Amino acid sequence: MTEMTGGCMCGRIRYTAEVRDDKAYLCHCRMCQRATGGVSIAYRNMKRADVRWEREPEHYHSSPIAKRGFCAECGTTLTFQFSDEESENMDLTVGSFDDPSRFRPVHHFGVESMHRAWINTEGLPEYRTDEHQPLVDRWMKTIGKLPG
Template sequence: METQMTGGCQCGRVRYSVTVRDDEAYLCHCRMCQRATGGVSIAFKNVARTDVRWEREPERYPSSPIARRGFCYQCGTPLTYEAHGHDRLDLTIGSFDDPGGFVPTEHSGCESWHRAWLDTSHLPASRTEENPSLVKRWMDKVGRLPD
């Protein structure tokens, strides 16, 4: 599999295209990723730096002595994890325009994972359009539900 995919931040200011060579992705549970995203884990796709083309580069901050992270300063979307001196980087799965084809193949940083969050398929589920107060707020403000 080799395909061109696109993605970007929530507000659309930062955009990229990337050559993706397989469907493998992974979940990182380390405390740095938890703090950087506010989540219990983050899903990443590892790609060659040379396979990524930015329409507009993200802003980056030094998240540790060994890496930096790319994000959009306008909306705050986390976009990358970039280890110093490495020829590859990680793109956040959620930033892809069509992330549905990726398959998680491993866990990283499992010393910090929260097992109760790994399989939540047994919990009740609802769709956005099934929440009347949320639908009303969206319709009143922009006339449609978000993508």
């Protein structure tokens, strides 16, 4: 078991999670697409008892059966969980972990709404943000360095 940390973009909401393995999954359902604005979202299913919050996220009841945790300050999507308090599990967004590189997708969910063109993007041109001069120039002009 490994202790891992994460949180929202602005740092207002932070958590520590006890992670037992590297399993994660991609959800493609329309509710997740609308909630995130993306074609899918990567989640790590967790026991709620294995997540400690320094500050609890705000929640949006996205359906009669589920709620989603987020930061009201920066808007970062952090969690998905069923609304009933009996559920011992929840999902944390993989991207909210400080180091999400450990996790590997083991399945897809909500495949009825999957956009297959976005699944295998191997072979498309790849660009680094720190090599895109207009972006670098904006950061340098604004704060004098690239973000960490």
